[in-house]
Amino acid sequence: MKRKHKILISIFTVFMLCVLTISAQTSPIYNLSFEKKGINLAAPLNWEAVGNAHDISLDSANSIDEKYSLSVKSKSGKANTNDAFLLTNRIRAKPFIGSNFKLSGNIRTLNCREGYAQLYVIVQKNGLTIQSVYSWEQRITGTTDWTKNEISIKIDSLADDIVLGMMFRGSRQAWFDDLKIYRNDVLVDEEKIYPAKLNAAEQDWLNLHIIPLPTMVSSKPEEQPDWNEYFGDAKIIGLGEFSHTTSEVFTAKAGIIKSLISKNQLKIIAWESGFAEAEIFNKCLQTKGCDVKSSFKKMITGPWNNAEVLDLLQWIQNYNATAEKPVQFVGFDMQKYKTAFDRLMHFAAAKNNKLLINRLEKYQY
Incomplete structure (x- = not known):
């Protein structure tokens, strides 16, 4: 029987709560005067x-x-x-x-x-x-x-x-x-x-829909639980987080991704990264000996430009070196238009499309 592969969408706004922390005793914090510091101490909490x-x-x-x-x-x-x-x-x-x-x-x-x-x-x-x-x-x-x-x-x-x-x-x-x-x-x-506590209906809804996950502090695929118990036969899996800057969250997510790849259940990773940049970076992941770290710093930006994500992507490159069907890395965002603009200009020049070239030159950055 042909194995069904999953597509993992790793987005960095909360798409699916992998870890959900709920406190019924505290209210949300707007932190409009910036008096409460965030995790990295430079940015204010909740901003x-x-x-x-x-x-x-x-x-x-x-x-x-x-x-x-x-x-x-x-x-x-x-x-x-x-x-x-x-x-x-x-x-x-x-x-x-x-x-x-x-x-x-x-x-x-x-x-x-x-x-x-x-x-x-x-x-x-x-x-x-x-x-x-x-x-x-x-x-x-x-x-x-x-x-x-x-x-x-x-x-x-x-x-x-x-x-x-x-x-x-x-x-x-x-x-x-x-x-x-x-x-x-x-x-x-x-x-x-906001009310200080959840009402009974809200608490009942949470109790019905929350699925507790095991404690996860390892990125090693062999130390992961059987994620099929949680994901079932889902074809698309969304991974989010409650914090952009917590090492344990990125480590846990890397473990999930590696585990699914190791079991040949995941072949496409869609990342909240620039479409054009991800296309270039994907070629590096498919090429043995390509400097993933250097390409990673240039092409992958934002809060996911960190050691935990770099380790995951280097692991994927090593996996792809011997995989019959390599894992593909794609982006679904537009964060820097320069790369996409250059690719489009290159396409227009290759096709000798003078009309498109003239239009693009009007919007030259």
Whole structure:
């Protein structure tokens, strides 16, 4: 009988909870004033940084609210508006549906040339954007003292998530501080907006749907349980995590992936990485002797550019060297458009498609 292979989608927003930690006694934390530090101590708790051209830190020397502000500083002194830094915090939309939602905050900039700093809010349903608002008219440029930004939006009845965002483009440095959210112009107290405990119906639903997983601290395939007991005959498996920066999570996920590959049950890994970059990187995984580490640093970015993921991908390269049917690595995101743009331009030139070449040149980066 022909063996059915699984496709693993490794996404780094929570698609399927491999590890689920629930506390019925504590409320969610917005951390709008950045006073609570995250795991890596540089980023504030519950905020996710996107972008590689800037360094972030909690700054106690330039704060207007409590102890810290959030500092964003470009790694290069050169101005490049294509290098955007985003810091986002996702909150539940349910308490705000149908109301006027306002995000306010203070921004300070230093020599922000050919760029700007601003706030934004994105409203989503099932991960798809259904509303958005940016403080375009209030964008901060140049060198400024603390300046207030405010944006408002009426939350759609279909919404399930609200993404709070801060954006910085260009060179030098920007600071963000004293963020606040309002519902119908009333300041929201994050300690009161959510109930302190789950109600009986919510607890029953969780008890019905949660499947406890075994304790996993090893990435070795031979030390893994029989994952078919959990995944059954599923053709697509989604792996997510509750934290982007926890070694144990990446180690556990690597163990699951290696185990499925070792049993010849997994042949395609779809990663939240650039489509064009992943295509190039996949060729390295299929080539014996290719420097996976060097290619990995160039092609795989974000929170999954770490030692645990590198070890997994080097293991896959070794597996592919003798496998009858090698494991394929594909990307399903667009994180850097330069690689994709270059590939498209190369295709147009190879086909001598002058119309396409002319169109592409108009959008040259």
